[in-house]
Amino acid sequence: MIKEIKKISQRVIPRMSRYYRILYEHNGKDMISSKELSDFSGYTAAQVRKDFAYFGQFGCPGRGYNIEGLKGSIRKILGLDRQWNVALIGVGNLGIALLGYKGFKDQGFEITAAFDNDPEKAGRMIKNVEIFSASKMCGVMRQKKIDMVILTVPRESAQAIAMEAVECGAKAVLNFAPINLKLPDAIKVRNIDMSIEIENLSFLISKG
Amino acid sequence: MIKEIKKISQRVIPRMSRYYRILYEHNGKDMISSKELSDFSGYTAAQVRKDFAYFGQFGCPGRGYNIEGLKGSIRKILGLDRQWNVALIGVGNLGIALLGYKGFKDQGFEITAAFDNDPEKAGRMIKNVEIFSASKMCGVMRQKKIDMVILTVPRESAQAIAMEAVECGAKAVLNFAPINLKLPDAIKVRNIDMSIEIENLSFLISKG
DNA sequence: TAGATTGTTAATCGATTAACAATC
DNA sequence: TAGATTGTTAATCGATTAACAATC
Numbered sequence: 001m002i003k004e005i006k007k008i009s010q011r012v013i014p015r016m017s018r019y020y021r022i023l024y025e026h027n028g029k030d031m032i033s034s035k036e037l038s039d040f041s042g043y044t045a046a047q048v049r050k051d052f053a054y055f056g057q058f059g060c061p062g063r064g065y066n067i068e069g070l071k072g073s074i075r076k077i078l079g080l081d082r083q084w085n086v087a088l089i090g091v092g093n094l095g096i097a098l099l100g101y102k103g104f105k106d107q108g109f110e111i112t113a114a115f116d117n118d119p120e121k122a123g124r125m126i127k128n129v130e131i132f133s134a135s136k137m138c139g140v141m142r143q144k145k146i147d148m149v150i151l152t153v154p155r156e157s158a159q160a161i162a163m164e165a166v167e168c169g170a171k172a173v174l175n176f177a178p179i180n181l182k183l184p185d186a187i188k189v190r191n192i193d194m195s196i197e198i199e200n201l202s203f204l205i206s207k208g
Numbered sequence: 209m210i211k212e213i214k215k216i217s218q219r220v221i222p223r224m225s226r227y228y229r230i231l232y233e234h235n236g237k238d239m240i241s242s243k244e245l246s247d248f249s250g251y252t253a254a255q256v257r258k259d260f261a262y263f264g265q266f267g268c269p270g271r272g273y274n275i276e277g278l279k280g281s282i283r284k285i286l287g288l289d290r291q292w293n294v295a296l297i298g299v300g301n302l303g304i305a306l307l308g309y310k311g312f313k314d315q316g317f318e319i320t321a322a323f324d325n326d327p328e329k330a331g332r333m334i335k336n337v338e339i340f341s342a343s344k345m346c347g348v349m350r351q352k353k354i355d356m357v358i359l360t361v362p363r364e365s366a367q368a369i370a371m372e373a374v375e376c377g378a379k380a381v382l383n384f385a386p387i388n389l390k391l392p393d394a395i396k397v398r399n400i401d402m403s404i405e406i407e408n409l410s411f412l413i414s415k416g
Numbered sequence: 417t418a419g420a421t422t423g424t425t426a427a428t429c430g431a432t433t434a435a436c437a438a439t440c
Numbered sequence: 441t442a443g444a445t446t447g448t449t450a451a452t453c454g455a456t457t458a459a460c461a462a463t464c
Binding site: 013014016017018020021040041042077078079080082084086093094096097098100101103104106107108109147148150171172173174178179180188190192193194195196197198199200201202203204205206207 | 221222224225226228229248249250285286287288290292294301302304305306308309311312314315316317355356358379380381382386387388396398400401402403404405406407408409410411412413414415
């Protein structure tokens with residue numbers, strides 16, 4: 001039922017995640033229409049249908065989409081039908097907060113190791129995650145079969161550490177450092193830059 | 209020198225923030241070319257020049273852009289030439305980490321109050337920020353002339369609390385709750401949804 | 417001057433929206 | 441059946457890239 005992928009706009013994936021969340025808020029209901037998904041998501045109904053159409057036919061003309069079925073389909077599409085082993089690198093304020101972030105764990109992203117170059121931190125457990133010395137990175141990452149890393153280190157060290165993580169087997173990086181990482185093409189990167197977002201707000205409100 | 213704004217693509221502002229950061233990494237140098245900015249940012253040189261052209265003429269043919277001058281211009285464009293008073297709502301793990309986040313303070317975003325509906329927290333100082341009971345929100349926000357709020361509350365309460373913050377004078381919301389907030393048109397909103405970003409990575413690596 | 421690089425226009429590319437036949 | 445709503449095609453809209461005259 002899930003069509004093999006033609007050319008997917010890079011922007012549909014975040015929307016799929018959004019729809020998936022909305023479906024979870026409708027447990028118990030049977031069907032949902034693109035119009036309803038539009039109301040909850042803020043995207044147009046045409047966009048909703050187009051987005052789903054990239055992956056297959058999930059709806060029923062005249063009736064809408066079966067919520068349980070669609071949830072399952074999106075779960076498969078996004079790769080949420082399995083556990084992902086995640087390591088967090090950089091156990092500072094933000095890193096610690098993310099160690100306990102429910103939004104990751106709930107969707108199968110399990111942080112099974114964390115690294116910091118402060119020897120004080122190595123050996124401790126924080127939010128139930130063991131902290132290792134950065135020097136142990138490769139061994140631990142391979143042993144724990146880490147798929148992806150969350151990078152919460154200072155900007156200055158981000159590039160070198162990201163590269164090291166890749167050499168230790170990471171296939172994707174969720175990067176919180178405000179820098180454009182240069183990594184091999186096969187490595188997937190998403191950036192979260194909180195300053196950029198807040199600066200967008202100051203731009204918007206200061207131009208009136 | 210800063211042109212009054214025709215129709216700015218919504219995507220140029222985050223790029224302007226990015227350029228601004230890069231300029232800061234080149235203190236001491238005199239000029240920088242769109243080609244160099246391209247190398248550091250990952251955007252094309254044509255894109256760099258086009259982005260700047262939305263706001264005016266900042267460069268010098270044959271020589272590039274004066275770093276100090278450009279820095280100042282972007283600072284004005286983004287509204288970073290003043291202090292912004294920010295309140296944080298929802299003093300959980302993530303909220304506490306953001307109270308101490310340097311990336312905000314360094315650019316003039318000063319978190320001058322935080323709110324939580326846990327009465328245990330009210331009255332405490334965390335990372336040098338006073339925590340108030342959520343019931344005091346309007347009084348404190350008006351007294352401290354809060355411009356924008358950072359919203360780190362659970363999804364279920366986000367909509368109601370965001371609306372309350374707007375009624376208390378907030379003109380912009382940096383929203384970490386995984387929900388599409390419905391607020392008056394004049395209110396600016398940016399969403400940071402960390403689960404969406406990590407799900408994007410699992411999509412990318414699971415389709416190979 | 418020759419070489420470098422801007423600012424801008426035109427061409428291309430990609431994403432969103434509108435419209436509607438098909439179908440439940 | 442009549443009403444609702446999908447999936448898809450075509451039309452529109454917007455953003456990026458290429459190209460180059462202007463200029464330092």
